Amino acid sequence: MSEGQIELSFWVTNVDAKIEAFKNREAKAKNTFTLSEIDKAVAYKFIAQYHYLKDAKFFAKFCYGLFIDNVLVGCATYSNPQGIVAMKSWFGLENDNQDVLELSRLCMLPKLNGTNATSYLLGNSLRLLKSKQVKAVITLADDSRHVGSIYQVCNFKYYGLTDKKTDFYTADGRTNPRGQTKDIKGVWLPRTQKHRYCYTLDESLICLLKEQPKPNVGMINNYECCNQTNKVFDKRFKEWYSCPKCTNSISLLGGDENFLNSFSHESSIEAQK
Numbered sequence: 001m002s003e004g005q006i007e008l009s010f011w012v013t014n015v016d017a018k019i020e021a022f023k024n025r026e027a028k029a030k031n032t033f034t035l036s037e038i039d040k041a042v043a044y045k046f047i048a049q050y051h052y053l054k055d056a057k058f059f060a061k062f063c064y065g066l067f068i069d070n071v072l073v074g075c076a077t078y079s080n081p082q083g084i085v086a087m088k089s090w091f092g093l094e095n096d097n098q099d100v101l102e103l104s105r106l107c108m109l110p111k112l113n114g115t116n117a118t119s120y121l122l123g124n125s126l127r128l129l130k131s132k133q134v135k136a137v138i139t140l141a142d143d144s145r146h147v148g149s150i151y152q153v154c155n156f157k158y159y160g161l162t163d164k165k166t167d168f169y170t171a172d173g174r175t176n177p178r179g180q181t182k183d184i185k186g187v188w189l190p191r192t193q194k195h196r197y198c199y200t201l202d203e204s205l206i207c208l209l210k211e212q213p214k215p216n217v218g219m220i221n222n223y224e225c226c227n228q229t230n231k232v233f234d235k236r237f238k239e240w241y242s243c244p245k246c247t248n249s250i251s252l253l254g255g256d257e258n259f260l261n262s263f264s265h266e267s268s269i270e271a272q273k
């Protein structure tokens with residue numbers, strides 16, 4: 001065994017012991033963790049390994065790491081808001097305004113999921129963003145997955161759900177093309193709504209949305225797409241496709257029409273708009 005291996009096993013054991021002590025409430029968060037700004041490449045690597053979105057592309061502006069000794073155990077990243085409407089409709093700001101960031105990823109070592117290490121990282125990284133002249137942080141919680149309890153714990157204000165929408169998935173793999181979709185092959189599927197949260201760092205920045213009572217844990221919405229069959233039906237052209245939501249791709253399903261029609265659940269939505 002090389003020296004390197006001995007050292008590695010020492011660190012792993014050490015971190016595990018500290019995590020256990022923290023989870024058993026023998027050690028407080030402030031005595032267990034340290035926080036610092038980290039390099040984007042380090043954050044991306046950690047997120048690719050531990051976040052459910054894996055290596056889905058995103059661009060962080062500031063990244064903060066949660067450490068036990070010198071081992072990275074969590075990471076929070078902040079980006080320019082994704083939907084350009086956010087700046088205008090939330091704050092009446094221009095799209096190129098840099099005062100507002102979006103929490104793009106909050107990712108922990110799996111052993112720390114569900115502990116208050118997550119809120120410790122989020123809360124303290126928000127504090128560090130003050131020195132970056134950031135005035136507010138927005139974040140969206142997908143209502144098919146969670147209500148955003150972690151944001152409530154960290155004193156974000158709640159501004160209700162985004163509008164109900166459907167997306168058109170074209171048969172050639174694009175999503176939500178602008179303009180006419182009437183003669184284009186593909187399927188309409190419901191889009192998950194998002195719980196909107198904002199944490200204000202500078203009270204001079206006013207959010208134009210109306211604050212609302214926070215949703216309770218368990219207010220999870222179900223969105224029907226294919227009813228776990230991985231197949232969706234387009235009533236307009238009477239064609240079956242692989243479910244673009246569940247299979248991450250859309251392709252025309254050939255084969256036996258009776259077999260395909262035996263899936264009783266027709267999940268397509270009539271063309272709207």
Ligand SMILES: [Zn+2]
Nearest residue numbers: 225226243246
């Ligand atoms: Zn599906």
